Amino acid sequence: MAPKIERFVSPGKGNGLRATANIQRGELVYSAEPLASCVSNKLARDVLTLVFLFRCETLLRCSQCKMARYCGTTCQKQAWSGHKRECKCLQSLLPRYPTDSVRLAARLIFTVSEAHYLSSASEQKKQGLSQLASMLELYLQQELLQESKSALPPSCREPLSLMAKVTCNCFTISDGELQEIGVGLYPSLSLLNHDCRPNCVMVFEGTKLRLRAVRDISPDEELTISYIETLSLTEYRQRQLQDQYHFTCQCQQCDAEDKDTLLLSGEKTKWRLLKEALPRLEELKAKRDWHTLLESCSHLLSTVGDEVPEENLYKLRMTDMALDASIHLGHWKEAVGYGQKTLPVYRMYYPDPHPVHGVQLMRVGKLQHYLAHIDEALDSFKQAYQIIKLTHGDQHPITTDLLMKMEECRTEMNQLSSS
Known part of the structure; x- marks a missing residue:
């Protein structure tokens, strides 16, 4: 400790x-x-297997399992000692891929380490875990044939028990901007x-x-x-x-007695429209259909208008979706508008210093900077920095990035004032 x-x-x-x-x-x-970790399946194409970093350019793919990604041959060689056993298991299931929790449990077994305590689970939960345990056994079949099961610690010998412990004790690994990239123990x-x-x-x-x-x-x-x-x-x-x-x-x-009052503020018949539309909008986001998503969000938000305040949970979620869609479509002015609407609400629901509020301020600041709203961008970056330096620390890459952004804004302001 x-x-x-x-x-x-x-x-x-x-x-x-x-x-x-x-x-x-x-x-x-x-x-x-981490004792064990793995990149999320849904992000495997964009995240480096070795160091868990997002990369925008095309990454090299493992030619055998088709899943692990590398920035080059040196990166791949460095990762091979940790990937070679998983690679065999992944190949045995192709074209299917196991869930993140199954891969994490397998990696734990590969380290031959103890898992942690699990509280009792409901029958429905046990049934779901049983399905994961069956997948784990199938996934590990080739590897377990090569080594005696008795060589594993007791907590790793029973797949159902191991899956329960892993799902209860794993942490979601995120990048500096709080986007999920994997899971770890x-x-x-x-x-x-x-x-x-x-x-x-x-x-x-x-x-x-x-x-x-x-x-x-x-x-x-x-x-x-x-x-x-x-x-x-x-x-x-x-x-x-x-x-x-x-x-x-x-x-x-x-x-608290009034715990959900603000979250459900506004005209009920109006915010229910937003609530009922959210599942369909989440599907559009998952499919990356940004044009339809932005159209739908914009229409619904204009329909409810001021009868549903910005702090309503469903309106906030829809505004955030509209912000994401606008960014992906390159509609920068719309994105800034949606982002600025969220900031007072984030400040209310995520008391400072909270990383979620800091990251949102930074996102809005970057949009303002791109649109040459330098004064506004500098103010957003300053507010973000006051939060991020506490939640991420002075040495974190995102903190360094914010300091650079503030310096860029100051330099541009000096150039404008001297011209």
């Missing part, structure tokens, strides 16, 4: 981590490399308990996890993170936590 934290029994939660000394807001509490941080308004956040550099405090933490105070996206209705958060992690959250946000 790190010098300022220790394991303890958290009342009503089981094991947890707490502070042994004062921890300041923005302080790096703990760093960890970090046993030392699996003791962290959940809170819908946590005092710590996790940020990644490649696969390296960094835990940072977002509030001042006193000695003996428990360290908490959020297991899920917290900007959702209490009922949904509770159901997601129960289904995946098998507990009922009793944090202050979940117990």
